[in-house]
C-alpha cells in the first residue's frame with residue numbers, strides 16, 4: 001500500500017483540516033501516517049524515511065508556512081529522501097494572490113501547492129497521477145538499465 005506522511009508544520013495547531021485529509025486519503029486506499037499538529041521538519045523527514053513513504057503532505061493554516069518550510073527540501077536532500085511533496089492550507093498572510101503564493105512554494109521545492117478551498121479529492125487525484133508518473137519513469141529506467 002502507498003504510504004503518505006501528513007502533518008501540520010511548525011507551531012501551527014489547526015487540526016481539523018488534516019483530520020479530514022487523513023480520512024479522505026485512507027478512503028482512497030493510502031496508508032496515512034498522521035503526525036498531527038506542531039510537527040517539525042525533522043519529524044516529517046524521519047517519518048518518511050522510517051515508513052518508506054512516497055509522499056509528504058504538509059499542512060499550514062496560521063500564515064507562517066514560508067518560514068516553517070525554509071530549507072525543508074535541502075534537509076530532505078541531505079537525508080537522501082526523494083519523495084513527492086505537497087503543501088496546502090492558508091499559506092500566506094495578507095493580500096498576496098494565490099498565484100504568487102503557489103510560485104513561492106513551488107520555488108521552495110514543493111511539487112504541488114493547494115489553497116484552503118481545495119477539495120481533498122483534488123489532491124488525491126493529483127497524487128495518484130504524480131505517483132503513477134513516477135512509477136512509469138522508474139519502470140522505464142529499469143528497462144533501460146537492463147537492456
Ligand code: B12
Pocket residue numbers: 011012013014015016017018020021057058059060061062063064086087088089090091092093094114115116117118119120123
Ligand atoms: C478553528 C480555527 C482556530 C482554532 C483551531 C482549533 C484546532 N485545534 O484545530 C484556534 C482557536 C485554536 C485557532 C487559533 C489560531 N488561529 Co485559527 N482559525 C480557525 C478557523 C476558524 C477554522 C480552521 C478550520 O478548522 N477549518 C476547517 C478545515 C476543514 O479547513 P482547513 O483547515 O482550511 O483545511 C482544509 C484546506 O485548507 C485543505 N488543506 C489544509 N492543509 C492541506 C494540506 C494539503 C497537502 C492539501 C492538499 C490540502 C490542505 O484541505 C483541508 C480539508 O478540506 C480558521 C478560519 C477559516 N475559516 O479557515 C482560522 C485561521 C486559520 N486562524 C488564523 C489565525 C491567525 C490563528 C491564530 C494565529 C490566532 C492567534 N493570534 O492566536 C491562532 C494560531 C494558533 C496555533 N498555534 O496554531 C487565521 C490564519 C491567517 C492566515 N493564514 O493568514 C485564520 C485563517 C482566521 C483568519 N481569517 O484570520 N484557530
